[in-house]
Amino acid sequence: MVLLVCLPRLLGIVYIPHTQVGIIEKIWSSKGSLREGQIIARNGEAGYQARFLRGGIHFGLYPWQYGIHKDPLVVVAGGKMAYVYARDGVPLEPIQTLGRTVDSNHFQDAMRFLETHGQRGRQRGILREGVYAINLALFVVVTEERVFSGPVRESADRYESWKAQLASMRAFDPVVIGTGAGGQSYFRAGITETSASEAGSPPSLAAATPDFNPNVDTIGVVSIQDGPT
Structure with missing residues (x-):
């Protein structure tokens, strides 16, 4: 029974429910590791990948090379807004507080965000009500109900503090x-x-x-x- 459950994963088959996304973490790569300061791999290096898995069955993801982290879709309630923080990207200029807006399909295209010089830090762009498939290794999304922080191991206090600050200003309401x-x-x-x-x-x-x-x-x-x- 255990073998039947584990066999698909050993064969590189991964199933992602349609209410989740799969964040890919490459355990090792012939292309080496990420440069210092980078969080997201753009060219197949070891580490969290820019591409992620949407709902469905995926092949070729062998467990000795890939770790798959399943995270929920981001849901922004009706009549509300959500705020976004990018862990990777071009550093902000000294005079900036918020990252410039780039075309990334509402933060759903991590590779495009990075290739078009999206900036790390709090973003000027927001998310309106709806359901979004977002790479939560790159982006942290703060809604009124919760913080979507993904698989990256770090203290959540900074985001919870930001969430409390936004709530105190009623900033989740348009x-x-x-x-x-x-x-x-x-x-x-x-x-x-x-x-x-x-x-x-x-x-x-x-x-x-x-x-x-x-x-x-x-x-x-x-x-x-x-x-x-």
Whole structure:
């Protein structure tokens, strides 16, 4: 019985459930090890690989050469946002706080992120509500519910602290620009309550905020705290 369970893995066959991704860790490689400061292998070196496995059956991943770490898909709840930290990439400039935005299919293409000079550290780009297949060896995703930190062995305190800081600022909620007697907070609360009561139905602005006036324009003023001066 044990042999039947272990045989597929010994033959290099790996099954990834469709609710997970498989992070590939190459145990040894003829191409050597990663350079100092690198976390993700781009060219087949030993270490965590840029490519990862989506749900399904995969072949050629023999256990004496590859370790497979199964991690959940990243889920961002409806009406919420998530924040991303990159463990690898080009270092930030001294004047930067956030990494520049690069085309990486919402952080789902780790190789493209690295090849287009994505930067390590906290990212300017965010994730909106949805389900994402992300290489959690490269990226850490912070949602309101949890921190998706993947298989890398490191202290999670820094990310939990960031999560608490974001929660204290209500930074997981999108900013809504609108009018109403109660102001923006009243508007946001009304939307939340209406969404819950209607079991997923799109909330009506009129129902959520009786004082909402669609004929009055409202603007939001944005102050940028990062980037060239």
